[in-house]
Amino acid sequence: MTSHGKSEAVKPDKKMNGTTRKSNGDRKAACTTPAAGFNHLFGPVPSRRLGRSLGIDLVPFKTCTFDCIYCQLGRTIKKTTERREYVPTREILDELTRCLASPHGAVDFCTLSGSGEPTLHSGLGRIISFIKQKTSIPVAVLTNGSLLSDREVRQDLARADVVLPTLAADSETVFRCVHRPNPSLTFARHLEGLVRFSREYRHHIWLELFLLKGITAMEKNVSRMNLIIKKIRPRKVQLNTASRPPCENFAFPVPFGRLSQLSKRITGNVEIVAENEQQFRPGGRPASGRRIAELILRRPCTVEDVAQGLSVHAAEASKILAGLVGSGRAEVCRRSGKTYFKGTTAA
Ligand code: SF4
Numbered sequence: 296m297t298s299h300g301k302s303e304a305v306k307p308d309k310k311m312n313g314t315t316r317k318s319n320g321d322r323k324a325a326c327t328t329p330a331a332g333f334n335h336l337f338g339p340v341p342s343r344r345l346g347r348s349l350g351i352d353l354v355p356f357k358t359c360t361f362d363c364i365y366c367q368l369g370r371t372i373k374k375t376t377e378r379r380e381y382v383p384t385r386e387i388l389d390e391l392t393r394c395l396a397s398p399h400g401a402v403d404f405c406t407l408s409g410s411g412e413p414t415l416h417s418g419l420g421r422i423i424s425f426i427k428q429k430t431s432i433p434v435a436v437l438t439n440g441s442l443l444s445d446r447e448v449r450q451d452l453a454r455a456d457v458v459l460p461t462l463a464a465d466s467e468t469v470f471r472c473v474h475r476p477n478p479s480l481t482f483a484r485h486l487e488g489l490v491r492f493s494r495e496y497r498h499h500i501w502l503e504l505f506l507l508k509g510i511t512a513m514e515k516n517v518s519r520m521n522l523i524i525k526k527i528r529p530r531k532v533q534l535n536t537a538s539r540p541p542c543e544n545f546a547f548p549v550p551f552g553r554l555s556q557l558s559k560r561i562t563g564n565v566e567i568v569a570e571n572e573q574q575f576r577p578g579g580r581p582a583s584g585r586r587i588a589e590l591i592l593r594r595p596c597t598v599e600d601v602a603q604g605l606s607v608h609a610a611e612a613s614k615i616l617a618g619l620v621g622s623g624r625a626e627v628c629r630r631s632g633k634t635y636f637k638g639t640t641a642a
Contacts, residue, residue, distance in 0.1 A: 335387045336394055337409065337589045339402050340596075341604040343568045344459065344501070344533055345435055349402040350593065351391070351426075352409025353416035354381045360412050360441040362475040363463070365507060365537040365546040367595050367637075368410065375415065376442065376477050384418035388425050395429045404457075405430070408437035409593050415442070420451030427454055435459060441480055443488030449495055456498055459533070460489060463505040465519035473510060486523060493527040502529035503568075506536050506557065508547035517560045525562055533568040534558050539595050540628035540635050548631060584615050588624050591616075592638030595628060601636075 335352050342348040355373070358381060362371035405426050407413040413436060416422070426434050433456035440460030442448045452458050464470035470482035493500055504520060506512045511520075524532060534557070536549040549557075551569065558565045587601055596604070601612040616636045619625035628635045 332585075333390050333394065333589075335382060336390050337586075337593055339604050340406075340590065340594055341600050342404075342406070344437075344503070344535075345406055346403030347401055347604070348404050348406040348408075348435070349394075349432070350409055351387065351405060351407050351413075351422070352382075352593065353387070353407060353413040353419065353422070354409070354411040356410040356592070358411035358415060359439070360415065360477050360480060361439050362542075363439075364473055364475065364541065364543040365463075365505065366542040367539045368593070369542055371411070371475075373411075374477050376479055378415055378417045378442070378445075378447070380417050381415060384416075384421055387418070387422055391422075391426060391429065395426075402432055404435040405432050406435045406437060407455075412439055412441065414438050414448045414451070419448070420454070423451065423454045433457065439474070440489050440492075441474075441476065441485055443492040444484050445488070449488075449492050452492070453496065457501055457530075458492075458496065458498070459501045459503055460492075461503045461505055462489070462520060462523060462527075463507075463511065465511065465516045465523075469511060469516075473507065489523070490526050493529070499531075500527065500529040501531040501533055502527060503533045503535050504561065506534070506549045506554065508536075508549045508553075512536075512549040512553060512557065514557070514560060517557045521561050528563070530564065532561055532563055532565045534561070534565060536569045538569050538631060540630045540637060584619060584624075587612065587615050588619055588638055590638075591619075591625055591636050595635040595637040597633055597635055 337350040337352060339347040339349050357368050357371050358373040358375065359371045360374065360376050362374055407419070407422070413419060423434055435457045436452060436455045437459050443460065463473050464482060467482040470476065470485065502524065504524070534554050536554060537546045538548055548569070551567070554567050554569060558567055586605060590596060590601065590604065598609055598613045598616060601607070601616065602609040605612070616625060620627060620636065623639065625636045625638055628637055
């Protein structure tokens with residue numbers, strides 16, 4: 296999940312859950328932007344997959360079932376499959392109540408994602424239900440899909456409007472190499488969970504097909520993955536690669552032209568979500584170092600990402616980012632010709 300990080304702009308569907316939602320404009324008018332001082336909400340992040348996404352972080356940095364070589368958050372600190380209340384559900388609900396009560400921004404999705412794997416949080420179902428009661432903004436869950444074989448996880452996800460699991464392997468060997476999973480997880484269990492979930496879930500699955508140069512970007516890999524995709528039958532396949540600075544420098548991105556070639560081997564509604572930058576017009580809202588530090592801690596961003604996501608002027612974003620680097624709260628990384636700012640754990 297980056298990756299839970301493309302070439303056509305990805306817009307939220309107007310029809311979800313079989314019912315027509317408010318128009319995009321209506322939905323945006325009804326949403327919010329978290330101010331500084333929230334511990335579990337961040338952004339909105341300019342998401343290549345979800346438009347403007349209000350992030351809701353359910354686990355401490357970085358708690359995950361996997362330790363993917365392409366992860367933009369760095370190495371996994373706590374690798375586990377244990378579901379529990381990693382952060383108090385009450386705190387998350389309180390922050391959501393405050394944030395959703397004072398609308399002054401524009402958000403396309405409330406997205407459960409952030410510092411690790413959100414399905415590890417045992418309050419997941421309650422949190423999704425709470426958001427659904429409070430707002431008409433669609434709820435999305437970015438997940439690596441590793442716990443979908445667990446019936447309780449599938450039940451918790453049932454009320455989300457869209458679930459975005461990841462498929463990045465075509466064999467047990469590649470699964471171990473790319474995801475470096477908790478030892479109790481296997482590729483067979485991963486697939487079983489994905490297929491089982493796809494049969495039970497009544498809303499939209501947008502499957503992230505994540506490819507890496509030299510590992511899974513060959514026809515034979517993609518053909519094998521396509522057999523899996525045919526069983527899952529997702530509403531969309533979002534083809535992605537390691538565009539942002541990865542955990543390991545041997546996780547190479549697949550060039551766009553190659554992604555385009557490989558996309559032709561995939562059945563269904565395929566969109567390339569790599570290398571697509573959403574355009575948001577800065578609204579001139581004041582930025583704070585803390586908000587920006589919280590954002591880049593969860594996702595490496597360019598100056599433009601920060602400016603667009605937080606609706607601040609690029610010059611102001613640039614100045615604050617330079618200050619964060621100077622104080623050791625951020626570091627600079629180059630990737631695919633772009634400059635990214637990545638939060639340090641000191642932020
Ligand atoms: S290590 Fe976890 S958070 Fe990072 S990309 Fe993999 S699944 Fe996502």
